Amino acid sequence: MIAQHRRAFATGAREALGVPAAVLGAGFLGYGSLAADAGYPVWLTLAATFAIWALPGQLVLMEMQAGGAAVVATLLAVSLSAARFFPMTLTLMPLMRRGSTTRGLWQFLLVAQLVSMTTWAVAIRRFEDRDLEDLEARWQYFIGFSMVCIGAAAVCAVIGQLLIGALPPLARFGLALLTPLYFFVTLVGEARSKASIMALVCGAAVALLLHAAAPGWSLLGAGFIGGTAAFLLQRSHARRG
Amino acid sequence: MPAAADIGLMILACGLATWLWRGLGVLLSGRLNPQSAMFEWVSCVAYALVAGLIARIIVAPSGLLAQTALMDRLLACAVAFIAYRLARRNMFVGLVCGVGFFMAAGYVRSVIV
Numbered sequence: 608m609i610a611q612h613r614r615a616f617a618t619g620a621r622e623a624l625g626v627p628a629a630v631l632g633a634g635f636l637g638y639g640s641l642a643a644d645a646g647y648p649v650w651l652t653l654a655a656t657f658a659i660w661a662l663p664g665q666l667v668l669m670e671m672q673a674g675g676a677a678v679v680a681t682l683l684a685v686s687l688s689a690a691r692f693f694p695m696t697l698t699l700m701p702l703m704r705r706g707s708t709t710r711g712l713w714q715f716l717l718v719a720q721l722v723s724m725t726t727w728a729v730a731i732r733r734f735e736d737r738d739l740e741d742l743e744a745r746w747q748y749f750i751g752f753s754m755v756c757i758g759a760a761a762v763c764a765v766i767g768q769l770l771i772g773a774l775p776p777l778a779r780f781g782l783a784l785l786t787p788l789y790f791f792v793t794l795v796g797e798a799r800s801k802a803s804i805m806a807l808v809c810g811a812a813v814a815l816l817l818h819a820a821a822p823g824w825s826l827l828g829a830g831f832i833g834g835t836a837a838f839l840l841q842r843s844h845a846r847r848g
Numbered sequence: 849m850p851a852a853a854d855i856g857l858m859i860l861a862c863g864l865a866t867w868l869w870r871g872l873g874v875l876l877s878g879r880l881n882p883q884s885a886m887f888e889w890v891s892c893v894a895y896a897l898v899a900g901l902i903a904r905i906i907v908a909p910s911g912l913l914a915q916t917a918l919m920d921r922l923l924a925c926a927v928a929f930i931a932y933r934l935a936r937r938n939m940f941v942g943l944v945c946g947v948g949f950f951m952a953a954g955y956v957r958s959v960i961v
Binding site for chain 1: 860874940948
């Protein structure tokens, strides 16, 4: 590794160590506490964080398993909650790969596992900067950045898991609310397009309506029925106006 | 609750199911238009599913949160969001205010009842 690339790796790691790691850490602190509540041992919390590396999917899995949902329904719901990664890698990978002859396809398939909302958003913006014009520098930067994010998430999840038993009840409730609250603020705060706002409202409504009738299928229903409704509403709205 | 080994297997399967989207993006990168209608639909479905998940955890939670009051959980969301906006989209301020409010409300309830 030449000095320039080592620097890019260090730059990525350093830039992750501020706000990105802290915000992710808060989400995973709450996840750890929920995992303890759901009866996960620490190794399962870590396994889920490394293997899935998508907090919504990890929560879907935990919720549906706790509710005794069917295996197929759970797998489908977790997978669908991760569908957002498809357009993310689709747009990010060409920026690290175009014309690259030094790295094989399998390396890009491996590094795709590191893509998350946070790492994607930062990388897409940073790759426009002068210091990251070089493909190899981008690759190193992305790995450095992602490693710190995953490390911070894993450490915080374990802290949350161990902390929850030692806290008084009030603080335990607060910790358990941290992750849902984090997602609530992220979703509502970041929903800018009409389609995403409609998807939020329709998804929440369908999940709550279905919850009483078929709890094991309510999340899938929220995704398919709510998402399709939002998509169609937004289309007809766009055509009219 | 299923046994730990079963959860572990499901975690691996879910990891693979999640990775599929990431891998597919790599394989098709440069060949598909991310602005197409199909993408819009996929992102609507993913958004709605996560919104449904959060709505369910907040309105009808299982486990620890089931012991707390629905009104407190809803108000905590409102407080967190308002604080987040007032602090110019600062996630920390939002989370601290929301969780702080939630614990204070729980304390007040325990004293009154």
